[in-house]
Amino acid sequence: MGCAGGIFKYLKPAAVMETLTIVKIGGNIIDDEKKLSSFLESFASIQGNKILIHGGGKLATTVAEALGIPQLLIDGRRITDSQTLKVITMVYAGYINKNIIAGLQANGCNAIGLTGADANMVQAHKRAHLQTDYGFVGDIDSVNAGFIQNLLQAKYSLVIAPVTHDMKGVLLNTNADTIAQAIASAMSEIYQVELIYCFEKNGVLLDAGDDSTVIRKINKSGYDELKQKNIISAGMMPKLENAFAAIDKGVSKVIIGNAAYLQDLILHHSGTIIENE
Numbered sequence: 203m204g205c206a207g208g209i210f211k212y213l214k215p216a217a218v219m220e221t222l223t224i225v226k227i228g229g230n231i232i233d234d235e236k237k238l239s240s241f242l243e244s245f246a247s248i249q250g251n252k253i254l255i256h257g258g259g260k261l262a263t264t265v266a267e268a269l270g271i272p273q274l275l276i277d278g279r280r281i282t283d284s285q286t287l288k289v290i291t292m293v294y295a296g297y298i299n300k301n302i303i304a305g306l307q308a309n310g311c312n313a314i315g316l317t318g319a320d321a322n323m324v325q326a327h328k329r330a331h332l333q334t335d336y337g338f339v340g341d342i343d344s345v346n347a348g349f350i351q352n353l354l355q356a357k358y359s360l361v362i363a364p365v366t367h368d369m370k371g372v373l374l375n376t377n378a379d380t381i382a383q384a385i386a387s388a389m390s391e392i393y394q395v396e397l398i399y400c401f402e403k404n405g406v407l408l409d410a411g412d413d414s415t416v417i418r419k420i421n422k423s424g425y426d427e428l429k430q431k432n433i434i435s436a437g438m439m440p441k442l443e444n445a446f447a448a449i450d451k452g453v454s455k456v457i458i459g460n461a462a463y464l465q466d467l468i469l470h471h472s473g474t475i476i477e478n479e
Contacts, residue, residue: 295363455475
């Protein structure tokens with residue numbers, strides 16, 4: 203099947219599935235040159251099929267403010283008007299994505315940078331919300347797993363920026379955690395997928411200020427209980443919701459942990475492991 207087609211539901215997986223490692227990194231890693239460099243060295247050393255999905259960091263806000271484009275966040279979520287969308291596309295899909303590519307190439311990892319709009323890889327629609335107009339923010343409809351599989355089989359590592367499209371010529375700013383979950387879920391029809399959410403903490407914490415209080419394993423009922431007790435921070439909730447969605451849709455393993463210990467997360471499953479009930 204050619205690169206232009208192949209939505210995942212039409213693919214027939216091999217009898218023995220290969221492993222695919224999907225790693226998502228957050229803005230705090232992207233914003234720190236030394237942390238990013240160390241992380242990319244670790245990511246490049248991962249054997250086999252791998253995909254890196256990145257967030258945006260603070261650069262888009264800095265550039266927007268320098269251009270006189272006011273930025274508005276509601277509950278930590280960026281309102282993406284038309285001018286902000288231009289900045290996000292330039293920064294996320296442009297500088298950040300290609301800077302990561304350059305870093306991986308320097309470490310001997312032959313990577314290719316993409317957005318959801320490329321080859322209709324991630325199709326989305328503009329979010330509809332009763333109380334808030336988030337602007338050009340996308341919610342995902344489908345993933346072109348056939349295209350992704352073709353690139354992986356050609357021995358490319360993929361680096362994906364969180365910009366999608368709606369098949370009507372409109373780009374959309376889409377949550378990178380959600381993109382990671384959607385791609386991992388789609389690719390689990392073809393590969394044995396391990397999804398790793400990397401950020402600056404050691405995992406999901408009982409005490410947000412103490413990195414030693416890592417919850418080693420968590421299931422949905424445990425998460426709901428901790429949420430009711432206000433132990434889970436608001437910023438961690440979307441990541442966990444996506445993690446549970448990935449497990450429910452066939453992803454073999456989901457881990458949340460510190461980007462500084464990527465190899466340990468992969469080899470020894472440190473951090474927080476997401477479990478089924």
